[in-house]
Amino acid sequence: MSEVEPILKIVAGTKTYGGVHAIEGVDFDLRPGEIHALLGENGAGKSTLCKIIAGAVQLSSGEYVLAGEPVSFAAPGEALKAGVAMVYQETSLVPSMTVAQNLELGMEKLVTDFRKINIAAQQSQQSLNFNVDPLALVETLGTAKRQMVEIARAVRHDARVIIFDEPTASLTPEEIQHLFHLFNRLRAQGVAIVFISHALEEALEMADRITVLRDGKLVHTGPAKELERESVIRLMVGREVTAMNKVELTGESPAAPETPHVHSRVLTVENVTMGSVVKNMSFSAYAGEVVGMAGLVGAGRTEVAQIICGARKRNFLRGGLILLNGKPIRYRVPRQAVRDGIVYITEDRKLDGFFETMTADDNIYLGHLASPKNRRWLYSRKERKQVSDRWVEALGISALKRSLKIIEYSGGNQQKVVVAKSLAQDPKVVIFDEPTRGVDVGAIPQIHRSIRELADRGMAVIVISSYLPEILSISDRVLVARGGRIVEEMASSEATEEKIMYAAIH
Ligand SMILES: Nc1ncnc2c1ncn2[C@@H]1O[C@H](COP(=O)(O)OP(=O)(O)OP(=O)(O)O)[C@@H](O)[C@H]1O
């Protein structure tokens, strides 16, 4: 027999939420020592399938077979004991505990010997080639290090299956390489790895096999070698999708000099300095224009955006000037910035993007009401419907799901609601931070078109993105940040991936 016996099988797996299928009749198998990529559009059921495997969600019908035995896990702790671990889209560690304590979660003894767990933690970090202090509190760690702790925890529990939900979404290219290196080492030890990704190139490169889900159904499983980008996209969306081309301009080019709203400088940032992260940063944004801000993670882009919109405490600011339409501004809280028409669309939707237990319609309508000119005494159902209809359609948010609470949305659809909510505020300046992170390739053009429309309507738009094709496709002008300052500026007509990369690194 040439086929390897699978370590895990889901047979005719179905999960319904209130009668709606999240996944339906899925036959999935995983082999020891393979890296298996799970791909699909936003809401296709990827996270659901993974949560079922990890015991966080239970099948409505179908079978789960682990190492030849039917199993049914009531909680993630049970799956972990059986050797199935999951590294979540949003991390599952306890922020107020140390790294060492987190590694022991689920294995606690009655009395914790701190010395012992710290030593064990140190050893496990070393064996994985990680450099994380066991005594550090998890809340002080960045994304990459938190992920390392989760991986170390899985290894500590002798996991035979490790599942990663979008592990590379917030990592630098270097950190991604490190993670993939680790995948290879775990594979060599016979561990089976499942990872979800919206970056098709990395899935094609890293995975042994690829499974594609569409509308909750499994539409393809096969060797990665036999697939290429275009065929994967076709499987994902069930139709052809054009590449990330320059966004088509509606009507007149916003950069045309005769367009009246262009060339008025809306936002000026002058020599702004904060801590060690932002150093003498200077740039401007003009009405009717999309400025792309490229750079590596850690170049100070998010921080300067947070200073502008009042999300950072003022006393962090060491110097410099920020002007809105020529008047100096300095906000203590984001609400003041919103009142003046400055909106920042965060990269961290979980933390400050929206009200999780409200519906998408309510979130979008609240965004609308936050704008001073739309302030109302009464909450109007009719107006709520009009406003949310418009954005739901513009961003392709599935209409079926609109009565769901935001926490019941898939990750990528949550991101679309965050964008819709902010756009409904009808701002003067919009700063997007990684606007399409976690959004599937099919939906990215919709978000890009909406961004372009904002500029066409006369807003000054800044887009922070680490993804160069995105920067190139939506920007009129490209800024490159490095080490806390803007080091390069170019017109989009002269910008290339190579030039931007060079400026970002050198
Ligand atoms: N707790 C829940 N209640 C209701 N519906 C849910 C719940 N969790 C998920 N769903 C629905 O199940 C479907 C699949 O969601 P899932 O999170 O698995 O998608 P995904 O493939 O991971 O998408 P993304 O790429 O956006 O992360 C979606 O339509 C989602 O709205």
Ligand SMILES: [Mg+2]
């Ligand atoms: Mg998901």
